[in-house]
Amino acid sequence: MRLLLVEDDLMVASGIKLGLTHAGYAVDWVSSAERALEVTLREAFDVAIIDIGLPGMDGLALTQRLRKDGHAMPVLILTARDALQDRVQGLDTGADDYMIKPFELPELLARLRALLRRSQAATSSVLSFGPLELDTATRLACIRPGGQPIELGPREWTVMEYLLINAPKPANKDKLLQALTGWDKEITPNAVEVYISRLRGKLEPHGIALRSIRGFGYRLEMAADGSTDPHITAA
Known part of the structure; x- marks a missing residue:
């Protein structure tokens, strides 16, 4: 943010x-x-x-x-x-x-x-998408059921949170880049791809896909059934 x-x-x-x-x-x-x-x-x-x-x-x-x-x-x-x-x-x-x-x-x-x-019209600090949960208060991410933790670096967390807030709509790449950096830091659009790639590796084993939307950005989807209309809930 x-x-x-x-x-x-x-x-x-x-x-x-x-x-x-x-x-x-x-x-x-x-x-x-x-x-x-x-x-x-x-x-x-x-x-x-x-x-x-x-x-x-x-x-x-x-x-x-x-x-x-x-x-x-x-x-x-x-x-x-x-x-x-x-x-x-x-x-x-x-x-x-x-x-x-x-x-x-x-x-x-x-x-x-x-x-x-x-x-964001949320009532809880917990954002969820399928089995994925992010607690923005404790900054802990896990997979339910079972609570298997997912380790996220600071910028990986920012990307994941932004994707969850925007789901099921795609997250704009330019706005995501702004969320990652301020004036005194410089991150290239290619660097965003690096964080997206890292997150794909952490999410795909749990049935969550990160789809690239050409010319716009990225969208979270449930990989198991190919659905393009998953939803985000506040737990």
Whole structure:
């Protein structure tokens, strides 16, 4: 998943970005609302994390502008202001959640997972496809019944999660590439093929196929009966 972090404090931004990157997210950081508006014109993000106390346009005005411009991604507001009116104002401008500084990283990660579930209309942290289950809270993948674990590297996890969220529709290759990397990292489209190939090797023994859709991307299918209309459920 790709996150946009809008925070003008370098130390705070570095700490948040490091923690989120270690948790498997691709994180892009900007230090102003004006820069955030520029990048959201041309790039897609799954969640925006916005500090209120930005120079120039503040975080509340940025959130309001994003909503006015038609951006539906979840927005998590960060602020040191803890008054009730501040929280109400943040939510009323279009934010989906509100966190008061200082905070602990595990709580931020839990709130992000909740926002992502809500945006994907899921009610649980567990995504499933056929016998495959991914728990986005514990970051464990397994095959049911029996709970046989599947070992996934950080980028393999990102690809698998994106495929599950999109199933039974195909996942767009360009968007998948964006989900894997931020501005400070470079992954070629051919590298995506490497992760797809690795996942095929882990899924095919369990009757799950990864089909390439020419000119678009990839789709999960049940290999046993050749079905092209499997479904994703929230356990």
